[in-house]
Amino acid sequence: MKAPPRPVIVLGVLALAGAAALALAPRDEPDAWLGYVEGEALYVAAPVSGTLATLPVQRGGTVRAGQPLFALDPRTTDAATAQARAELANAQAQRADLAQARQRAPELDVSRAAQASAQAQLARAEADYRRFDALAAKGFASRTQLDAARAARDVAAASLRQAEAEERSGKLTAGRAQQQAAAAAGVAGAEAALSAQQRRRDEIAPTAQASGTIEQTFFNPGEWVPANQPVVALLPADRRKLRFFVPQERIAALRPGAQVHFTCDGCGPARTATIRYIAPRAEFTPPVIYSERARSKLVFMVEAALPTNQPLPPGLPVAVSPQ
Missing domain, CATH: 2.40.30.170 (Efflux pump adaptor protein, beta barrel domain)
Known part of the structure; x- marks a missing residue:
């Protein structure tokens, strides 16, 4: 058999080399x-530490917006809320006491009775003085008797003014304006503290803010959860x-x-x-x-x-x- 000419062999080798180079050359990647x-993910945590009481969700499960995610033991938080409520009641009682009159109704009745008695004494002393004044003008009463009648009238008038002042004082509120302002501020502070505790009660039992998937849970019921440590990862x-x-x-x-x-x-x-x-x-x-x-x-x-x-x-x- 006759061997092929050398030029043909060379051309064949070049063709194979070109084909191999074309096959191995990097092709343009698609425009992608x-x-x-x-x-x-949202990492849901509680702002306080406590024992994990319930965990109604599981990893990979889906939740709806508003569905409970977990809850810590509420006993400590509930006790603090009760204390804040009691402090608010105490502040409100102090404010109400300072806003009332210094004297109660029975005490004011005593002041009014004393005022009526003083008015009667003044009326009698005034009548005695006019009588002695008329007698002294006719020479039938001495100067000493007239002076005594005048003094008795002045004492009775002073007693009436004292009784009236006592009644006005009894009608005043028990606290001064500054004391009442301080009591009102105390009530506002107690209300804010109670509101914060009620908010804390919601924060230890958070709900899902949006529908999604539970990507991970980090604690099991009964375990101690540090403050601000995520319990659930919600996607x-x-x-x-x-x-x-x-x-x-x-x-x-x-x-x-x-x-x-x-x-x-x-x-x-x-x-x-x-x-x-x-x-x-x-x-x-x-x-x-x-x-x-x-x-x-x-x-x-x-x-x-x-x-x-x-x-x-x-x-x-x-x-x-x-x-």
Whole structure:
């Protein structure tokens, strides 16, 4: 068998090399930006420490807005609330006492009776003085008798004025204006303290502020929960978003409020999301984005809000493209 000419062999080798180079050359990746689903969980805690009494939710379960999440033992809080209520009652009683008259009704009746007696004595002393004055003018009464009658009349008038002053004093309130203002301030402070304790009672048994999924629970009933330590992590349905990374040469075309398409494994047809945030500075592609060609590029991080009817799990990889 005759061997092929050398030029033909060379051409064949070159063709194979070209085909191999074409097969191994990096192809242009589709116009898609890689990212993932992220959720912003709400970490629900109590402002005071205590024993976890009830935990009616479980990890992975769904809750509705207003549904109880957990409750601490309320006995200590209830005792503090009762104390604040008693202090308020005491402050209100002090204020009411200072606003009343110094003398009660029976004591005022005594003052009025003394005033009536003084009026009667004054009337008799006045009549005696007029009689002795008339007699003295005719020479039938001495100067001494007239002076005694005048003195008796003046004493009776003074006694009447004293009785009237005692009645007016008894009608005055028990406290001065400054004392009454201090008592009113004490009532306001006690009311604020009671309101704070009642609010604290609600805070040790919080409810879900929005519908969502229980992402994690950190304590079990019967365990001691420190103050401000999260007990439940709630992921609301409206707090899920896409976080993806756009090359620097494409970022200028994006604006907050614009919509993008995205796909993910098992998600079916392409879905839409609305851009809410664009990072002001570029960064290198984060290691979580697995792309040989894009891992060293400068990119901008972009966040897009998901519709509430698309509860995708956090961490799910997505591929995003402009609309």
